[in-house]
Amino acid sequence: DGGITQSPKYLFRKEGQNVTLSCEQNLNHDAMYWYRQDPGQGLRLIYYSQIVNDFQKGDIAEGYSVSREKKESFPLTVTSAQKNPTAFYLCASSIALNDRAYEQYFGPGTRLTVT
Amino acid sequence: AQSVTQLDSHVSVSEGTPVLLRCNYSSSYSPSLFWYVQHPNKGLQLLLKYTSAATLVKGINGFEAEFKKSETSFHLTKPSAHMSDAAEYFCVVSDLMRLGGGFKTIFGAGTRLFVKA
Numbered sequence: 067d068g069g070i071t072q073s074p075k076y077l078f079r080k081e082g083q084n085v086t087l088s089c090e091q092n093l094n095h096d097a098m099y100w101y102r103q104d105p106g107q108g109l110r111l112i113y114y115s116q117i118v119n120d121f122q123k124g125d126i127a128e129g130y131s132v133s134r135e136k137k138e139s140f141p142l143t144v145t146s147a148q149k150n151p152t153a154f155y156l157c158a159s160s161i162a163l164n165d166r167a168y169e170q171y172f173g174p175g176t177r178l179t180v181t
Numbered sequence: 182a183q184s185v186t187q188l189d190s191h192v193s194v195s196e197g198t199p200v201l202l203r204c205n206y207s208s209s210y211s212p213s214l215f216w217y218v219q220h221p222n223k224g225l226q227l228l229l230k231y232t233s234a235a236t237l238v239k240g241i242n243g244f245e246a247e248f249k250k251s252e253t254s255f256h257l258t259k260p261s262a263h264m265s266d267a268a269e270y271f272c273v274v275s276d277l278m279r280l281g282g283g284f285k286t287i288f289g290a291g292t293r294l295f296v297k298a
Binding site for chain 2: 174
């Protein structure tokens, strides 16, 4: 089955530690995204990548870093510089529906708790 | 500027009664609009999408939505709620504003649907 996998589902870290969240897709999509979700809020874009070896900052990139060395993989590192890292993190990929729209597919998410 | 407003943060219905989740948007072009559903601690699943074809869009699980350009609305409806519909629902707009070769996507804040037995 094609889809997006994120691991682990739950992650616990001590404050001051960097942590990397995994995202893998076998949909052959070029574009991938990382979002952060907090209670009562919509999704906020952290980083996105349109092609391999290229990525762009989203709306809340501070304290995060990414890499895109392979089409299938887009890991997100939450660094110690991120002031409030506890959140639910969602990875997505997208495919163009036509020249005016694209559809996003989401992974199951990783819940990160930092204490 | 683009924006998406989900008019209700919470909606409560009884099982078997209609569901209405409201969404208004603003966009500089004719946008594409989506509704996603999220069950607790899960990813988002696409319910339906509007991409400038028919204005009444049918989705999965009996949901549908109507694009009304004059009202800038894209409300989600279902004739009869089921207990399994209890979840959070997100209205999403994707606009022609390109960034790095892609499109800008804006998520609404979400509406939590409660279904009473």
